[in-house]
Amino acid sequence: MRHGEIQRFTFLERIVHWVVGLSFLFLLLTGLAFSHPRLFWLTTLAGGGATARILHPWMGVAFTVGGVAMFFLWIRDMRIDAADREWLKAIRYYAVHDKARVPAAGKYNAGQKMFFWTMTALGAAYLVSGVPMWMPGGVLGVGPFYGGIVNAMRLVHYMATVGGGLLLIVHVYLGTVAYPGTLGAMLHGSVTRGWAKLHHPRWHGKESGR
Amino acid sequence: MAQLPASGLAIRRMSASSTPAPGIRSEGPEYAKLVDISRCIGCKGCEIACKEWNELGIEPTENFGSFQSHRDLSADTWLLMRFTEVEVGGDVAWFIKKDACLHCAEPGCLFACPAPGAIVQYENGIVDFNQANCIGCQLCVSGCPFDIPRFNPATRKVYKCNMCIDRVEAGLEPACAKTCPTNAISWGTKEDMVALGERKVEGLRARGLANAVLYDPPGVGGTHMMYVVPHGDQLDQYDLPADPTAGAGALAMLGTVRKLGASALGLGLLAAGLHYLGFGPQVPEEDAK
Numbered sequence: 300m301r302h303g304e305i306q307r308f309t310f311l312e313r314i315v316h317w318v319v320g321l322s323f324l325f326l327l328l329t330g331l332a333f334s335h336p337r338l339f340w341l342t343t344l345a346g347g348g349a350t351a352r353i354l355h356p357w358m359g360v361a362f363t364v365g366g367v368a369m370f371f372l373w374i375r376d377m378r379i380d381a382a383d384r385e386w387l388k389a390i391r392y393y394a395v396h397d398k399a400r401v402p403a404a405g406k407y408n409a410g411q412k413m414f415f416w417t418m419t420a421l422g423a424a425y426l427v428s429g430v431p432m433w434m435p436g437g438v439l440g441v442g443p444f445y446g447g448i449v450n451a452m453r454l455v456h457y458m459a460t461v462g463g464g465l466l467l468i469v470h471v472y473l474g475t476v477a478y479p480g481t482l483g484a485m486l487h488g489s490v491t492r493g494w495a496k497l498h499h500p501r502w503h504g505k506e507s508g509r
Numbered sequence: 510m511a512q513l514p515a516s517g518l519a520i521r522r523m524s525a526s527s528t529p530a531p532g533i534r535s536e537g538p539e540y541a542k543l544v545d546i547s548r549c550i551g552c553k554g555c556e557i558a559c560k561e562w563n564e565l566g567i568e569p570t571e572n573f574g575s576f577q578s579h580r581d582l583s584a585d586t587w588l589l590m591r592f593t594e595v596e597v598g599g600d601v602a603w604f605i606k607k608d609a610c611l612h613c614a615e616p617g618c619l620f621a622c623p624a625p626g627a628i629v630q631y632e633n634g635i636v637d638f639n640q641a642n643c644i645g646c647q648l649c650v651s652g653c654p655f656d657i658p659r660f661n662p663a664t665r666k667v668y669k670c671n672m673c674i675d676r677v678e679a680g681l682e683p684a685c686a687k688t689c690p691t692n693a694i695s696w697g698t699k700e701d702m703v704a705l706g707e708r709k710v711e712g713l714r715a716r717g718l719a720n721a722v723l724y725d726p727p728g729v730g731g732t733h734m735m736y737v738v739p740h741g742d743q744l745d746q747y748d749l750p751a752d753p754t755a756g757a758g759a760l761a762m763l764g765t766v767r768k769l770g771a772s773a774l775g776l777g778l779l780a781a782g783l784h785y786l787g788f789g790p791q792v793p794e795e796d797a798k
Contacts, residue, residue, distance in 0.1 A: 493793030
């Protein structure tokens with residue numbers, strides 16, 4: 300935490316975020332490599348096709364463990380309330396940086412909360428569809444999954460990947476270049492007062508004791 | 510880059526390749542194996558010949574109340590004679606199936622494979638696994654309508670009958686066809702084998718097996734191992750799917766969904782870029798002071 304700034308994420312929260320974030324990036328890139336022949340070269344980044352294939356499910360385990368930790372760490376702040384519904388009505392103003400017409404957000408705005416809940420659902424989809432592909436011969440007395448089940452799960456896994464990939468683009472874009480100062484919250488844990496006032500005025504008020 | 514197979518045969522299709530297969534030359538005819546089930550005496554000489562020629566590992570046989578040598582195919586058993594006792598007209602008949610890769614013209618395994626060049630189809634019709642490129646995902650097993658490929662957990666690669674590609678390339682017939690003592694397995698051009706199969710079916714029908722058929726399923730574009738089936742009305746008893754298709758159901762949808770998915774992700778990146786160009790970063794005013 301930097302001097303004069305407001306603490307936004309604890310050390311634990313930051314570790315959990317990067318376990319989930321970096322594993323997701325790995326999973327997304329290798330997953331796209333497995334799905335699109337033109338992107339197969341991406342497996343080189345993971346040590347080649349066979350190695351990428353071995354690492355992908357284990358990274359999935361890291362993503363799942365981190366995701367579960369994150370879920371319980373943040374769920375308290377993620378309840379969608381009446382203020383969030385007002386915020387969502389003004390989302391088109393938010394999208395064009397017209398902050399004056401966007402209701403003041405708390406620690407998380409409604410978009411972030413929806414990101415949380417959508418990623419939770421997608422995470423469950425990755426897990427449920429991923430395990431049969433990882434262990435097609437069966438696991439814990441269930442299976443085998445060869446044939447129709449694997450093929451259907453492959454479709455589900457891919458569609459969830461596209462959803463997660465799109466969310467990641469928005470998440471990284473907003474968290475870095477679009478809103479300077481945001482990335483620091485996930486690196487050293489704190490944000491400037493100006494940042495808090497601009498993006499999360501109600502949270503800023505609370506943190507400043509007003 | 511995908512490693513090319515050791516064989517110098519012209520390639521028709523390569524798995525997970527967005528550009529056309531390198532082969533521009535066509536090398537002679539397509540070949541096919543014809544298995545006349547009515548002539549099989551169940552000696553399993555073909556199983557041995559397969560193991561010997563391909564130098565496959567020996568797996569102990571097991572008596573589980575059947576004449577069959579092993580329960581299932583494996584990474585080391587590319588050919589298994591399956592024996593099923595079936596009641597036909599108050600009599601017991603032995604339904605034998607030479608269980609091995611059928612070398613489909615439309616190979617479901619190849620379409621399902623995500624690794625470039627791990628599965629190739631030669632111009633002569635043979636579908637071959639190139640383990641150098643295999644990533645061990647086993648999606649080919651699920652893509653195969655006949656449940657043929659088998660995974661070896663030690664090597665993390667998948668294996669199956671390669672139609673003795675090294676013999677065929679040298680102008681020889683596959684080892685199983687070479688060894689069969691009753692000529693139940695014939696080898697020749699696809700055209701000749703279809704003609705021979707049809708003659709054999711006619712012969713069986715004349716002998717009272719009215720339901721005899723030539724098994725060359727059109728759902729997979731025909732196969733390069735065909736069967737003359739004496740009791741064609743009981744294909745399920747032979748463990749032969751009545752109407753197999755390559756890339757059925759979810760796999761067929763996946764092709765379309767992938768195009769949409771790639772477009773969506775590409776547009777997403779583009780939209781983020783354009784948004785930045787249009788609206789720029791939002792910097793807190795207070796801090797800028």
